[in-house]
Amino acid sequence: MTDNAPVRVAIVGAGPAGLYAAGHLLDNRDFQVEIDFIERLPTPWGLVRSGVAPDHAEKKRIVDRLFDFTLRDPRVRFFGNIAVGEHVTTDELAQWYDAVIFAHGAGSHNALGIEGETLDGVWGAREFVQFYNGHPDQAHLHFDVSHPRAVIVGNGNVALDIARILTTDVAALAQTDIADHALQALRNSRIEEVVVMGRRDLEFAAFNNPELEEFDREGAADIAVRGGLVPPRSQLEPLAAWRAHRRFEIMRALTARPRRGGGKRIVFHFLATPVALRGNGRVKQVDYVTNSALRSGGTVSYKAGTEVETLPAGLVLLACGYRGSPLAGLPFDAESGVVPNRAGRVLGKDGALSGIYVTGWIKRGCRGIIGSNRWCADETTKGLLEDYRAGRLAAGALQRDELCDLLTRRNPDVVMFDHWRAIDRAERLAGRGAGRPRVKLTRTDALLSAAHGPSRRIAARSAEPTAGTVS
Amino acid sequence: MTRLKSSFCRICEPACPLKVHFDDSGMPVELSPDFENPAKGVACHKGLSFLDIHNDPDRLNWPLKRTNPRSEERGEFVRIPWGQALAEIGSRLRDIREQHGAKSIATYAGNPGAFNSVWLLFAPYLKQALATQFRFTSNTQDTSNKMATLAEVYGSPAAFKIPDLDNTDYLLCIGTNPKVSRWTLMSAENNWEVVKDIPRRGGKVRFINPRTTESSSVDTGPTLRIKPGADAYFLAAMLHEVERLTSFKADIVEKYGRNVDKLRAFARKYSPESVAHVTGISTEEIRAVAREYVEAKSAVVYMATGANQGRQGMIAAWLTEMLQFVTGNLGRRGGTYKPNGLVTTCAPVTGVTKIESSLGTLEVIEPGMSVPLPANLMVPLMTSGDIRALLVIFGNPLLTVAGESEARKAYENLELIVSLDIFQSATSEMADYILPTTDFLERQDINLVGSGLQQRPNVKYTAAMVAPAHDRREEWWILSRILQEAGLESPQDGNPNRDWGTEAIEKILANQNLSIEKLQAQPSGTVLLEPVPYDLVFEKCLQHPDKKIDCFPAKFEAMGLFERFDQIYAELSAESDDVLKLISLRTAYMNNSWFVNTPRFRAGKERDNPLHMSSYDIERLGLVEGEKVTLGTQFGSIETHVFTDDSLREGVVAMTHGYGQDKSFGMRVARQNAGSNCNELMPRGPASVEPISNMAWLTGVPVTVAPCAL
Helix, strand or coil, rough: CCCCCCCEEEEEEEHHHHHHHHHHHHHCCCCCCEEEEEEECCCCHHHHHHHCCCCCHHHHHHHHHHHHHHCCCCCEEEEECEEEEECCCCHHHHCCCCEEECCCHHHEEEHCCCCCCCCEEEEHHHHHHHHHHHCHHCCCCCCCCCCCCEEEECHHHHHHHHHHHHHHHHHHHCCCCCCHHHHHHHHHCCCEEEEEEEECCHHCCCCCHHHHHHHCCCCCEEEEEEEECCCHHHHHCCCCCCCHHHHHHHHHHHHHHCCCCCCCEEEECCCCCCCCCCCEEEEEEEEEEEEEEECCCCEEEEEEEEEEEEEEEEEEEECEEEEECCCCCCEECCCEECEEEEEEEECCCCCCEEEEEEECCCHHHCCCCCCCCHHHHHHHHHHHHHHHHHCCCCCCCCCHHHHHHHHHCCCCEEEHHHHHHHHHHHHHHHHHHCCCCCCCCCHHHHHHHHHHHHHHHHHHHHCCEEEEEEE | CCEEEECCCCCCCCCEEEEEEECCCCEEEEEECCCCCCCCCCCCCHHHHHHHCCCCEEEECCCEEEEECCCCCCCCEECCCHHHHHHHHHHHHHHHHHHHCCCHEEEEHHHHHHHCCHHHHHHHHHHHHHHHHHEEEEEEHHHHHHHHHHHHHHCCCCCCCEEECCCCEEEEEEECCCHCCCCCCCCCCCHHHHHHHHHHHCCCEEEEEEECCCCCCCCCCEEEECCCCCHHHHHHHHHHHHHHHHCCCCHHHHHHHHHHHHHHHHHEEECCCHHHHHCCCCCHHHHHHHHHHHCCCCCEEEEEEHHHCCHHHHHHHHHHHHHHHHHCCCCCCCCCCCCCCCCCCCCCCCCCEEEEEEEEEEEEEECCCCCCCCCCHHHHHHHHHCCEEEEEECCCHHHHHCHHHHHHHHCCCCEEEEEECCCCCCCHHHCCCCECCHHHHHHEEECCCCCCCCCCCCEEEEEECCCCCCCCCCCHHCCCCHHHHHHCCCCCCCCCCCCCHHHHHHHHHHHHHHHHHHCCCCCHHHHCCCCHHHHHHHHHHHCCCCCCCCCCHHHHHHHHHHHHHHHHHHEEEHHHCCCCEEEEEECCCCCCCCCCCHHHHCHHHHCCCCCCHHHHHHCCCCCCCCCEEEEEECCCCEEEEEEECCCCCCEEECCCCCCCCCCCCHHHHHCCCCCCHHHHHHCCCCHHCCCCCCCCCCEEEEEEEEEECC
């Protein structure tokens, strides 16, 4: 390791993508590094906090712990409640630091492009997931759960999460860290059936097998299949991939289970594509067509039928994938929803921008599981360190202490690591009496109160300089 | 084309067979298990990752000399040629000897030396040539209680026996996590199935531990979660029950026992009822275990590091030996026995050396190197001026012995520190000279340390797989040359090209009529030794002149071990339930501090060594997971953070040692993921040491845990 000044890196977004990138940078032994996380929310962990389903406590705990070890490293600082575009600009970050890694993920979802998507009662899955996970942006939303049927369009893992949350016994959810407002909403739910509608058939459906297998647990909803058949064992192609075999086996077991009665049910509706959402101001039904699968060789394609059928529903959740959204000052490819880049180096009009990188969903599109970010970040950080070694990074204009002072001036309500610890502590202690891992604080005010203590907040409220003014 | 050569791992006792894969240029590129080796055992991730250590860019390659004062935390080192390093060290040692006497030069040998047969064979030579009595090793941190006990009970500190895992009907493990630690003072093939086979054939496995370890599962057996530091009382109550149930009627007791009546009298004192409170194990549970043990057709009690370090390791080791003996489980199939090995005799105790020091008269058992002076006294002996120079042979005593901060001050004032190591450890950082040694791929070796302790007795030989890189040299050569330069007797005298290492290996192999050549002609360089009868233990191990087993050694009484036993009993009985006890936690990713600089073992939650606590204690103290806390004892305090671990008994917290690497400037990965050094908290000074064995007290230490102010 050189004894030269450390490479100073800002990482925008303290979710899995950014945290894996930090991990790789910390693990390099050629250069000293100093990392500042710039996070819009007062809390770190990104989708681990606001995406992973509340009933996946063990998964959350493992990942939480992993990232906790990164964030507590003395070379890392956390600046939460600092929004790019509001408190700082991308240009400023580029100027202040030797390098900036943008890892802000996906701020939007893929639209279907059909009639009725803007009706009341139609939501992006992202909004609903963030709602039940207590994301401050969605804490105020109201989902209409008074109709007996909800339709989820798309059948990836997110769709399965939502189907599970909508059908799980509320008493069981009350033992998790699900947001209290979501618990309240689900208590009043009259939903009896959740339809998971997907274009493809069971063999090629987007979810992973372990997620499907999870429905094989006590108290899980009844499972039915509509549209694509589950072939009897004897009809299985002997050469079908083991993965396909396994999912047929799982689905066969799930559908053959005796009905539990009185409970809710989930209907997997394969080979169906919505063509319109209808209702008078508020969604009342999903119009869809049935697809046929055309197999040739190893590939399969789907042909939409012409006969339109109708399914009444009061809640429609669009789970056809997340999508990146543009960030002011950063190139954006609206077509693919990512920041144009080569192996993580952000591309401007005239090639790679010096010292600007991306990792995670905003780099590669919204694919993969949490762990996929590890490899993604490895590529990005290798490029960054290579650029540093080659002298391609312009030195940042501000020193470590100056940055801290400046960010604190830009937002006196900045949440640093110890403040986050205070939030974490408050949430966990609140959960203790109720036998829950934590009770999430879901409103920014409450989070900041826990972070700083109520008195400190009021005192700090005076100066609020805006982005672009170097104070 | 990949070429393959057979070798074996030298990280811990099993000496697992390895295949070394070479590329065309002759560089080792991969290690894999050697399934063809007749001695069996499948190398684990540690051994298979050893190329990470071999190729570590932070390895020491040249002799280094410090150019700035030791009071500066970070050493400035310059590379010097061997000739200069040896000459300078030699002349400084000579001066120190002349001025302060031979005794003023202390040696400390660390744990890796146990897995380096040439060093093991050279150590007695160094002891003699250097003529220093201030010899220290890591033994007084982990095992010397066992050697000291064997010396008293059997008349030889080397009278080790091993459990017959293949045939036993009952295995009671105390203070040990063999699935992770791979057994200690025994060399079993790395194959956990051997333990799972015990219940499969109708036997039972039980664990006594303050935490439910990785070893304890539905496939093996349950854990009785004992209070830390109470193993000796549990064992005493076991003996009580065994006496009640059997009256020590085994034939061998009559035949080989000495002082059996005194043992009986001791046993009668400690009923299960009387120890239920201090052990935290109910009377019924203790009775049930004792009954199972007595009723099993054959049975083994195996106690190890956790009990060794709990300040009454000798009592625990003695009671373990006694339980085996009085139930007739010594020297029989399914019990404990003495397997065949390269060293065919257990050297008898020849006496005691008395060492005068400013701390009074210190004693060590002769012969052998197994019960050295207490490492806990190194610092006081340095401070008092008894010790002026320190020679460290692959050890890191600054971090592994109790009290780092105090040690730093004492080390600073030494006249000379020389460290032989493969890495620039925290201790090396303080040295005047750091001398680069070889790793196990760079030297020839045999599996000496496990010999006589093996489940499947075998002798393995490996040639050096690669020549030592750069200026790395074997320890025996370095030390022989230092002796010469210091004007002391050296194997190199008159013959600078003498290959002492090979001679030493050949000499010990000759015990079994073997030679390097014969071994090299065998598949995987390995010969299986003939099994010996179980009852050979009585011939080999009984080394008192009367060939008896001393069931109640007079020295125990004379040195106050029994009095201490009662005092600690009173102390534990009076202790409040709120007291937290810190135990030592073994993880599969660290072996003392071997892998502290290996990136793949230092990722994720292995980045540092948090304080493990049960949810119960976390909630009781109003803490939360991840919270920064100060961990304190009367001896020191460190900062760490809380990690929930419900494998722990309530009231027990655990940490892994080998961390606190923030000043190991030459080990970049370790330093970046420093963790904190729990040995800073450990008791030190003369009172911290167990009489006779010189063992340090390193587990079951009362601690306080308090949140750090935000």
